[in-house]
Amino acid sequence: MYAQVETVVDLDAIAHNVRILREFAGDAAVMAVVKADGYNHGAVEVAKAALAAGAAEIGVTAIAEGVQLRAAGITAPILSWLNDSDADYAAAITADLEIGVSSLSQLRAVEAAARSTGRTATVTFKVDTGLNRNGLSAVEYPQALAELRSLVDEQAVRFRAIFSHLARGDEPEHQTNNLQRDRLLEAIATAKEHGLEPELVHLANSPATLTRPDLAFDLVRPGIAMYGLSPVPELGDFGLRPAMTFQARVVQVKRIAAGEGVSYGHTWIAPRDTTIALIPAGYADGVFRPLSGRFEVWLGGARHPNVGRVCMDQFVVDLGDNAANVQEGDVAVMFGGEAGAPRAEDWAARLDTLNYEVVCSPRGRAARRYLGGPR
Numbered sequence: 283m284y285a286q287v288e289t290v291v292d293l294d295a296i297a298h299n300v301r302i303l304r305e306f307a308g309d310a311a312v313m314a315v316v317k318a319d320g321y322n323h324g325a326v327e328v329a330k331a332a333l334a335a336g337a338a339e340i341g342v343t344a345i346a347e348g349v350q351l352r353a354a355g356i357t358a359p360i361l362s363w364l365n366d367s368d369a370d371y372a373a374a375i376t377a378d379l380e381i382g383v384s385s386l387s388q389l390r391a392v393e394a395a396a397r398s399t400g401r402t403a404t405v406t407f408k409v410d411t412g413l414n415r416n417g418l419s420a421v422e423y424p425q426a427l428a429e430l431r432s433l434v435d436e437q438a439v440r441f442r443a444i445f446s447h448l449a450r451g452d453e454p455e456h457q458t459n460n461l462q463r464d465r466l467l468e469a470i471a472t473a474k475e476h477g478l479e480p481e482l483v484h485l486a487n488s489p490a491t492l493t494r495p496d497l498a499f500d501l502v503r504p505g506i507a508m509y510g511l512s513p514v515p516e517l518g519d520f521g522l523r524p525a526m527t528f529q530a531r532v533v534q535v536k537r538i539a540a541g542e543g544v545s546y547g548h549t550w551i552a553p554r555d556t557t558i559a560l561i562p563a564g565y566a567d568g569v570f571r572p573l574s575g576r577f578e579v580w581l582g583g584a585r586h587p588n589v590g591r592v593c594m595d596q597f598v599v600d601l602g603d604n605a606a607n608v609q610e611g612d613v614a615v616m617f618g619g620e621a622g623a624p625r626a627e628d629w630a631a632r633l634d635t636l637n638y639e640v641v642c643s644p645r646g647r648a649a650r651r652y653l654g655g656p657r
């Protein structure tokens with residue numbers, strides 16, 4: 283009935299997390315960030331659950347993602363902010379997407395699309411306040427404002443917002459956060475000198491939403507926290523609930539004798555007669571091979587260690603004395619929010635990476651299934 287390997291996404295957890303984020307946001311609105319197919323949770327379903335729970339807007343990185351959300355019936359404001367040189371601004375304007383502009387050349391391409399479609403483009407300026415990634419540079423900014431001003435005057439463009447992105451939001455006390463706030467305030471002042479008043483200003487990502495209420499401005503843009511993962515694990519879980527569970531069904535249970543090696547290279551030798559279970563998920567499905575021998579699954583009411591190497595589409599766990607509680611078809615949880623189960627953070631710590639990368643990993647045969655959601 284269910285897939286052998288699956289991610290189960292709990293949309294009620296998404297709704298719970300949005301409600302928590304709304305509390306932290308105070309008077310600011312919440313933009314639910316669903317780039318990268320909703321951090322691999324499913325952009326359409328997550329966006330619908332987040333909007334039903336009180337998020338006001340949706341954020342994506344690519345116009346195609348926004349168009350997909352419109353096609354799924356989402357009518358809330360959608361901002362797309364990582365537009366490349368192939369970006370189809372005409373499609374964005376037609377789908378009523380708000381276009382994040384990070385350079386003069388992008389502004390001119392949006393202008394051309396507004397003229398060719400004969401419709402007003404909604405533009406948001408992304409200003410670079412110190413991340414030094416995408417965003418208008420201080421060099422281009424005055425010229426961009428001058429051109430924006432005339433586009434607004436002739437109603438080719440509606441100027442919606444100014445925003446920026448933090449480099450060190452996960453270090454709440456770091457002075458860079460203050461520096462970026464100050465530069466954003468300067469950018470707003472400069473826009474006003476050009477007669478341009480944004481309808482909205484925004485800066486905060488998940489960590490800033492949860493730890494720096496002074497940076498909330500008019501809107502916050504949480505991503506990872508909405509999926510229930512802490513953006514600053516050292517500071518706790520903020521009451522968030524992980525929405526994703528990555529699990530697979532045991533395909534085989536067998537006895538092996540002491541001294542037998544398991545999986546390629548026999549990197550693990552059974553120290554005693556034991557029982558092993560075969561799990562049909564491997565690195566092609568998002569179980570990182572460097573985790574070999576370094577992670578556990580929740581199976582039969584207990585944690586069991588992976589033994590031997592993770593292969594392309596399977597790995598083995600040692601059941602030890604708990605074999606009687608496990609049979610073919612049982613679900614082994616690799617990570618998730620269930621009590622007792624390993625967490626995405628456990629993988630992240632062993633892999634020297636972030637929970638963000640861990641939830642983006644399930645793929646291949648991993649099917650997605652949803653629980654709960656707006657009714």
Ligand SMILES: *Cc1c(COP(=O)(O)O)cnc(C)c1O
Pocket residue numbers: 315317363446447486487488489503504505506507513
């Ligand atoms: C990804 C992203 C976010 C969300 O970041 P989280 O750390 O997941 O909350 C917010 N704003 C921008 C510009 C982003 O690219």
